[in-house]
Amino acid sequence: MGTGLKRKDLLGIQDLSVEEVGLILDTAASMREIASRDIKKVPTLRGKTIINLFYEPSTRTRTSFEIAGKWMSADVINISTTTSSVVKGESLKDTGLTLQAMHPDVVVIRHPAAGAPQILAGLLRASVINAGDGAHEHPTQALLDLLTIRERRGSLSGLKAAIVGDILHSRVARSDIFAMQKMGMQVRVSGPATMLPRYLERLGVEVFSRIEPAIADADVIMMLRVQLERQAGGLFPTLREYSKLFGLNLDRLKAAKQDVLILHPGPINRGVEISPEVADGPYSLILNQVENGVAIRMALLYLLAGGQAGSNN
Amino acid sequence: MRILIEGGRVIDPANNVDDILDVLIEDGRIASLGPHRAGREAPPPDRVLDARGKVVCPGFVDLHVHLREPGREDKETIASGTRAAARGGFTSVCAMPNTNPVNDNQSVTEFILDRARREGAVNVFPVGAITKGQKGEELAEIGELIRAGCVAISDDGKPVMNAEIMRRALEYAGMFGIPVIQHAEDLHMTGKGSMHEGFVSTELGIRGIPAASEAIIVARDILLAELTGSHYHVAHITTAEALRLVREAKAGGLKITCEVCPHHFALTDDAVRSFSTNTKMSPPLRSSRHVEAVKAALRDGTIDAIATDHAPHTVQEKEVEFDYAANGVVGLETAFGLAMTVLVEGEVLTLNQAIARLTCDPARIFNLPRGTLSVGADADVTILDPTREWVVDVKKFASKSRNSPFHGWKLRGEVLATIVAGKVVWELEG
Numbered sequence: 001m002g003t004g005l006k007r008k009d010l011l012g013i014q015d016l017s018v019e020e021v022g023l024i025l026d027t028a029a030s031m032r033e034i035a036s037r038d039i040k041k042v043p044t045l046r047g048k049t050i051i052n053l054f055y056e057p058s059t060r061t062r063t064s065f066e067i068a069g070k071w072m073s074a075d076v077i078n079i080s081t082t083t084s085s086v087v088k089g090e091s092l093k094d095t096g097l098t099l100q101a102m103h104p105d106v107v108v109i110r111h112p113a114a115g116a117p118q119i120l121a122g123l124l125r126a127s128v129i130n131a132g133d134g135a136h137e138h139p140t141q142a143l144l145d146l147l148t149i150r151e152r153r154g155s156l157s158g159l160k161a162a163i164v165g166d167i168l169h170s171r172v173a174r175s176d177i178f179a180m181q182k183m184g185m186q187v188r189v190s191g192p193a194t195m196l197p198r199y200l201e202r203l204g205v206e207v208f209s210r211i212e213p214a215i216a217d218a219d220v221i222m223m224l225r226v227q228l229e230r231q232a233g234g235l236f237p238t239l240r241e242y243s244k245l246f247g248l249n250l251d252r253l254k255a256a257k258q259d260v261l262i263l264h265p266g267p268i269n270r271g272v273e274i275s276p277e278v279a280d281g282p283y284s285l286i287l288n289q290v291e292n293g294v295a296i297r298m299a300l301l302y303l304l305a306g307g308q309a310g311s312n313n
Numbered sequence: 314m315r316i317l318i319e320g321g322r323v324i325d326p327a328n329n330v331d332d333i334l335d336v337l338i339e340d341g342r343i344a345s346l347g348p349h350r351a352g353r354e355a356p357p358p359d360r361v362l363d364a365r366g367k368v369v370c371p372g373f374v375d376l377h378v379h380l381r382e383p384g385r386e387d388k389e390t391i392a393s394g395t396r397a398a399a400r401g402g403f404t405s406v407c408a409m410p411n412t413n414p415v416n417d418n419q420s421v422t423e424f425i426l427d428r429a430r431r432e433g434a435v436n437v438f439p440v441g442a443i444t445k446g447q448k449g450e451e452l453a454e455i456g457e458l459i460r461a462g463c464v465a466i467s468d469d470g471k472p473v474m475n476a477e478i479m480r481r482a483l484e485y486a487g488m489f490g491i492p493v494i495q496h497a498e499d500l501h502m503t504g505k506g507s508m509h510e511g512f513v514s515t516e517l518g519i520r521g522i523p524a525a526s527e528a529i530i531v532a533r534d535i536l537l538a539e540l541t542g543s544h545y546h547v548a549h550i551t552t553a554e555a556l557r558l559v560r561e562a563k564a565g566g567l568k569i570t571c572e573v574c575p576h577h578f579a580l581t582d583d584a585v586r587s588f589s590t591n592t593k594m595s596p597p598l599r600s601s602r603h604v605e606a607v608k609a610a611l612r613d614g615t616i617d618a619i620a621t622d623h624a625p626h627t628v629q630e631k632e633v634e635f636d637y638a639a640n641g642v643v644g645l646e647t648a649f650g651l652a653m654t655v656l657v658e659g660e661v662l663t664l665n666q667a668i669a670r671l672t673c674d675p676a677r678i679f680n681l682p683r684g685t686l687s688v689g690a691d692a693d694v695t696i697l698d699p700t701r702e703w704v705v706d707v708k709k710f711a712s713k714s715r716n717s718p719f720h721g722w723k724l725r726g727e728v729l730a731t732i733v734a735g736k737v738v739w740e741l742e743g
Contacts, residue, residue, distance in 0.1 A: 105413030
């Protein structure tokens with residue numbers, strides 16, 4: 001086992017080297033088996049304090065971090081800002097300083113503004129993990145996506161991936177693009193022209209405003225939820241039209257590789273971007289992603305806050 | 314009171330002067346400029362400033378500052394803002410009306426002028442609002458504002474979105490011959506944008522403001538200026554597209570002028586990668602394509618003036634998430650250093666041209682009796698060392714606010730002394 005990441009925080013995929021990504025994936029792969037134990041408990045993070053500071057709603061990510069911390073014997077505290085002093089107008093800076101005064105070891109933050117984790121990382125001695133900042137990055141999602149693909153395919157290099165949906169507002173899309181390219185995958189993106197940010201090609205991805213060419217011959221298809229809460233309006237006329245043009249159904253799927261992997265960060269809009277048959281079908285790894293999410297988060301907590309190398313028993 | 318500034322290189326672009334001369338100031342006015350001589354004037358001056366090896370030029374004129382008083386004295390006051398101006402070599406500033414209350418009536422104008430008279434270190438020329446409360450709906454009492462002392466009108470901070478209102482404002486202002494200054498952006502296109510829409514905003518996932526947002530309003534307003542024949546001035550211009558339109562309009566003989574801010578020629582949107590809120594302002598820092606266009610426009614005269622858009626903000630309004638931070642940076646105390654280091658050393662402008670863009674050019678386009686060292690003119694003089702290196706330290710700012718993206722920058726070109734109406738209002742220690 002490695003001696004951990006030589007960094008205090010995990011703010012984005014862009015900051016990670018290929019070796020660091022490899023270390024995180026390998027560590028997570030070895031920790032997966034904890035989920036199948038009868039007693040899901042290892043003492044690795046005993047006595048460590050983890051605070052989940054979520055400024056936005058979340059099912060998967062927050063539960064996943066909480067379970068990851070608890071399986072590793074840490075003390076996990078969840079702060080949902082709607083029931084905290086943030087409603088009284090307390091600033092991020094003051095929230096951060098207040099938490100620092102309680103000496104946590106890790107703070108996991110999800111926030112609607114890009115760059116918020118950076119602010120916290122500068123204020124806290126604790127390790128800060130970005131659980132999603134605005135439309136910027138969602139590094140743990142990208143890591144669990146890579147793990148899921150690697151698990152099925154053995155290696156990542158050379159695989160063709162298509163990311164489909166509202167790329168403009170998607171932190172998952174950005175982190176996935178950065179992560180997949182870092183590991184040598186070929187990335188294509190697709191969505192309505194109104195949802196494709198300009199200059200995207202400069203990231204080295206192929207850009208299509210139709211789904212068919214993007215998924216042709218794809219090894220991996222990542223479908224993004226049409227994010228109604230992030231729309232400012234005027235980006236697409238109706239869900240019906242979006243679904244007709246960009247929805248992934250069994251028929252469209254025929255264009256991809258025979259053993260294509262279907263991923264989705266969740267939550268899914270059944271019948272909008274993904275048909276129920278595809279979501280529940282044999283190509284879908286959506287639930288594997290969730291399982292791998294716990295493993296990735298255990299790995300990160302260990303690598304950032306776990307102290308010395310050694311077994312995780 | 315007689316002051317002799319001796320042996321300096323006097324650069325006065327308005328009068329085509331660039332020579333080693335002595336400048337004699339008497340009773341607050343330029344009394345004479347003559348060849349340097351060791352023999353003294355009789356009677357002996359009350360003070361002699363040794364300007365040998367230095368540059369002596371007219372005091373700078375800033376067409377765009379926010380002095381924040383009345384209403385936000387926590388960020389800046391007329392006293393502190395004009396001290397910051399003096400420290401930056403500015404002897405005249407135009408104060409924008411987005412105060413609280415808005416300067417949309419003569420009482421606020423009179424208050425500002427009165428405060429400036431009592432506590433201001435430099436000349437303050439108020440800019441009045443175009444519309445009542447800057448709401449963009451009804452014209453303010455523009456005639457009264459001018460009679461009270463306003464030299465231009467603007468709803469700065471915001472654009473006048475309604476083309477009909479903008480047309481009537483230009484028509485009405487045309488009666489008085491004053492410029493109508495537009496903060497050019499289409500608010501619908503800006504939406505919740507926080508930075509320039511470009512590759513950097515795509516990578517950072519921050520909502521972008523397209524260059525077209527500025528250019529669309531400039532295009533519309535140029536047509537209105539053509540319709541009305543009035544003087545239209547684009548505040549803080551930043552885009553290649555808007556500059557192209559202004560260039561074409563000027564060539565067509567229309568009364569169009571514009572200004573650029575130092576941060577828009579010194580920084581690109583790459584600076585936002587740090588997420589520092591001192592890189593957040595409106596209009597935003599643009600990509601290098603636009604910065605190059607700005608420099609070309611300064612060189613070919615499409616841009617008339619360098620103005621700072623000095624926008625002080627408190628620490629708590631800036632020390633927040635990028636999306637939530639207030640827009641704006643201070644600029645009075647770094648403007649000359651940046652002009653020298655980026656434009657003159659960068660061979661975009663000569664020293665004389667840079668001084669012109671800071672003195673006679675802004676004064677001329679706004680009809681202000683400033684920006685020259687003509688005999689009989691008010692003795693507003695700045696003494697500079699264009700080669701001296703210094704490091705920007707926001708803690709030393711005279712401004713109450715510290716929101717500058719240039720802290721720690723090594724600049725060349727420092728202001729040594731600033732004189733307003735024959736009185737030394739600022740000088741560098743040592």
